Amino acid sequence: MNKLITTLLVFCILTGTAFAQKEGNEKLFKDSYIKKTMKKALSWQLKNPKHELYDWTNGAFYAGVFAAYETTGSKKIWKAMEEMGEANEWKAGPRLHHADDHAICQTYIDMYRISGDRKMIQPFIETMDEFMVTPYETGDIRKCTWWWCDALFMGPAAFVKLGETLDDDKYLKLNDKLFKECYDLLYDKEEHLYARDIRYKWDEPGIEVIKESNGEKIFWSRGNGWVMGGLVRVLQELPKDYPTRDFYIQNFKEMAAKIISIxxxxxxxxxxxxDPEAYPGGEASGSGFYTYALAWGINNGILDKEKYLPAVEKAWVGMNSLIQPDGHVGWVQPIGADPRKNFSADSWEVYGTGAFLLAGSEVIKLKP
Incomplete structure (x- = not known):
């Protein structure tokens, strides 16, 4: 009898715990909760600025800020973006060919589409005019203009957004060329992941092979997150009948299937x-971009809902576990070019917040 009572008590405790967890998780998907959490994370980040406002880090952050504005309609968020643009004089960063310095222009273009104020995009038009007539010098590592995979978040969406806004496909064609060069250089067709740059490829002549501790190839989570986020932002813009659209869709689908498998x-x-066992904690910035990309794929009918929705729901629960009591997004790997171990709940970066905001902006659109 005592054994039976004990068994029943354990069952009740476990059942109650599971029910409480389910109830808690369901809260995370309510529109009001998502908006509240996005605003909290955004508010903390705006009070704790970092880096030059034209920097790639803030390019990723303000992509998320604009997504938060679209999600919430907050005038305060719009004001924050205006202040950023005015501080930058609506200019790209100073490096003409460097995709990192073009990332912030995505937000300028998004804002122009609402306000119609030409000053928001004119400097980028002038930058692109110069870009297109100025040769780029390659090198041992820099074998093409976009020679590192992160660039596929920074540059492509800015080019395609500008082309669509101006109804001028020369920017789309330029993106096709530069994107395909990077794809040919860095995409691993067996693993369906991108090497961060040529130094992390296995079969490149003259490049010393770098391996993970378990002998696997090095595929950096945030680097591939940049790519998937970039693919989303390109596909959002390209016309349905655009000649190379299927290339981007195929790349996106291949990566999505790989990502949920790991x-x-x-x-x-x-x-x-x-090599997940060699690294502590779930990394917020890469995870945020995957959550954003996978949710967008479901919302736009590109990814099968039955297959991918459980992964997105699981990811969003995980992402919320990284939000700290004061609102900052923790467990963000610092700036680097490969996987690192030196981060914790206290580690934050503006791009980590940007990734979280982008994820929330798509998760909120999911339908059961």
Whole structure:
């Protein structure tokens, strides 16, 4: 009898715990909760600025800020973006060919589409005019203009957004050329992931092979997150009948299938995609971009809902576990070019917040 009572008590406790967890998780998907959490994370980040406002880090952050504005309609968020643009004089960063310095222009273009104020895009038009007539010098590592995979978030969407806004496909064609060069250089067609740059490829003549501790190829989580986020932002813009659209869709689908196959139990992804055991904690920035990309794929009918929705729901629960009491997004790997171990709940970066905001902006659109 005592054994039976004990068994029943354990069952009730476990059932109650599971019910409480389910109830808590359901809260995370309510529109009001998502908006509240996005505003909290955004408010903290705006009070704790970092880097030059034209920097690539803020390019990713303000992409998320604009997504938060679209999601919430907050006038305060719009004002924050205006202040950023005015401080930058609506200019790209100073490096003409460097995709990192073009990322912030995505937000300028998005804002122009609402306000119609030409000053928001004119400097970028002038930058692109110069870009298109100025040769780019390559090198041992820099074998093409976009020679590192992160560039595929920074540059492509800015080019395509500008082309669509001006109804001028020369920018789209330029993006096709530069994107395909990067794809040919860095995309691993067996693993369906991108090397961060040529130094992390296995079969490149003259390049010393770098391996993870378990002998696997090095595929950086945030680097591939940049790519998937960039693919989303290109596909959002390209016309349905655009000649190369299927190339981007195929690349997106291949990466999506790979990414959900290596999702961790907590719903997140470690800093190194193929050597998760060697790295602590779920990494917020890569995980945020995957959550954003996968949710967008479902919302736009590109990814099968039955297959991908459980992964997105699991990821969003995991992402919320990274929000700290004061509102900052923790567990963000610092700036680098490969997987790192030196981050914790206290580690934050503006691009981590940007990734979280982008994820929330798509998760809120999901339908059961």
């Amino acid at each position: 999702q961790q139990e907590d719903g997140l992804w470690k800093a190194s995609l193929l």
